[in-house]
Structure formats: structure tokens, C-alpha cells
Amino acid sequence: MLTNYRYQILPPVVKNLLIINVLLWLTTLVLKGNAFNIDLTHSLGLHHWESELFKPWQIITYMFMHDTQGVTHILFNMFAVWMLGAHLENRWGSKKFLNYYLLTGFGAAFLHYLIVHFQILNLESMMHPELIEKVKTEGYLLIKEGVNWNDAYLGKLNGFYNSGVVGASGSLFGILLAFGILFPNTLLYLYFAIPIKAKYFVIGYGLLELFLGISNNPNDNVAHFAHLGGMLFGLIIFAYWKIRNNYY
Numbered sequence: 413m414l415t416n417y418r419y420q421i422l423p424p425v426v427k428n429l430l431i432i433n434v435l436l437w438l439t440t441l442v443l444k445g446n447a448f449n450i451d452l453t454h455s456l457g458l459h460h461w462e463s464e465l466f467k468p469w470q471i472i473t474y475m476f477m478h479d480t481q482g483v484t485h486i487l488f489n490m491f492a493v494w495m496l497g498a499h500l501e502n503r504w505g506s507k508k509f510l511n512y513y514l515l516t517g518f519g520a521a522f523l524h525y526l527i528v529h530f531q532i533l534n535l536e537s538m539m540h541p542e543l544i545e546k547v548k549t550e551g552y553l554l555i556k557e558g559v560n561w562n563d564a565y566l567g568k569l570n571g572f573y574n575s576g577v578v579g580a581s582g583s584l585f586g587i588l589l590a591f592g593i594l595f596p597n598t599l600l601y602l603y604f605a606i607p608i609k610a611k612y613f614v615i616g617y618g619l620l621e622l623f624l625g626i627s628n629n630p631n632d633n634v635a636h637f638a639h640l641g642g643m644l645f646g647l648i649i650f651a652y653w654k655i656r657n658n659y660y
Contacts, residue, residue: 422494423501425510430490432476433580441480453477454556457576458521460528464552465574475517477578489580496584496591503594504660512590512649513583519645520582524638527625532572539565547573577635585621585642586649588614593650594660618643 436452443450458474459466478486501509536544543566551570554560561567591598592614599607608616618640625636653660 419502421498423498423506423509425501425506425513426494426497429476429493429497429513429580433478433486433490436476437478437480437486440477444480451556453576453578457578458524459576460532460573461525462548463573464548465555465576470576471518471521472514474521474576474578475514475580475583477576478580479578485579489584492584493580493587496587499595500587500590512586512646515649516586516642516645517580517583519586519648520635520638520641521577523641523644524577524582524635527637528572532569535565535569535572539569544569577638579635579638581635582638582642585617585639586646588617589643589646590650614643 436456440452442448443452454465455467456470456473456477458470478489497509497513500512504512547566547569551561551566552574554570555574560570592610596609596611598610600610600613601607602613621636621639621643624634625640650660652658
């Protein structure tokens, strides 16, 4: 039996994701102003579970927050969520797409936690217990004031514990993986100029994130393993669907 099918340029889940992310970004930007001096990143960004700034809801809220130092972070993420996510939501339906989006976001948080935990253990093995305790009890206060210790070990450990992770990038990388699987030969354009097939773009981007994550550049504040976590959990979801003979 034939059914009417109409491709939606802005399907409901994608539309609401864009609205929520932009509203939270604008609210964070306004509240950080001198009149309020409130940084929502401290309460809604993802923090290590031993941090005084950690709250359980951050595992969800972090993926709707973005850096307010500029518009590049949110602009790129939201453009990609719309451009790629609309195809997935039209194909899967809103419920399935939303479940996938949230699960890959949780997966991104999980892998980020795992990697950061091992980095913390490695760093703490070279530090005196009193300094470690100092970071755990006082470090979050410095982060809330927008400063950190100059000491390399103290500053780095404090960053691991108390700096918040924000962004839809984990879910976005899950979306990117799904797009590459479902539409492997569709051309994507690097810098809006260089054509590359989706399957090669996904593989290349994944390898680049792995390289950047392993490189551990001290000046790089991007959570590369969170991005890879979104991809990894996307693969796990696709494998589960295949085992269950679930259409995707």
C-alpha cells in the first residue's frame, strides 16, 4: 500500500534541539554578563563525579550547552545537527532519532569519563596526597572565579576535576556516523568547497579525533574522546539493531 511521504526540511526533534540549544546559549551569555555574573556551565556542564560542581543531571544537560566565547562552537554544531540530523529523523521517525541522539550523547559522556579518570590516576601518581586533596577541596572555587593554579600539575588536575564539558558534539558525531552508514556515497563538502563521500569523511574524521586525543596537546581544550564516544556508541546501537533485525 502506498503512503504519502513528505521530506521535512526541519523535522520536529531537530527543530526543538536547535531551539533548546540556542536558548540555553543565549541565556548563558546573558547571565555571564556583569549584571548577573552567573555561569550556567558550572551547574549544567559535565563535571567529574568527584568534583564539588558535579550534579547528576549534567549527564543530560551538558549536551545542550555550548561555549559562549564565540559563536563558532554552537553555529557549527547546530548547522551539522540540522544538515545531517534532518535526514536521519525523516528516515527513522522522531522517536527513534531522539533516542539515538540521547544515547550517543550518554556514550560520549561515558567514554570521556573513562579516559579522564585514567588521566587523573596517572597524574595523581606523581603528586603528594595533600596537593590532591587541595585540588578536590579548593579547586572548584578557582574555576568558578575563572582562574587556575600556575603549577602545571595542580592546574591540569584541577582542569580534569572541575572544568565543565559542554556541547552537542558527542551526539553530533553519532549522527555523523549514522549518516556515513546510511548514506555512504553522498557527497559532503569540506569548507563548502571540497567534495568527499560521507563514508570517507566519517573514517577520516574519526581517525583525526583519535590522533588528537592521543596527542594530548596541553593547549587543546577539546574533548576528543567524547566525540569518539558518540561514534562508538553509534556503532554499538547499529550492531544491536542488526542483531535484532531492526530496520535502520
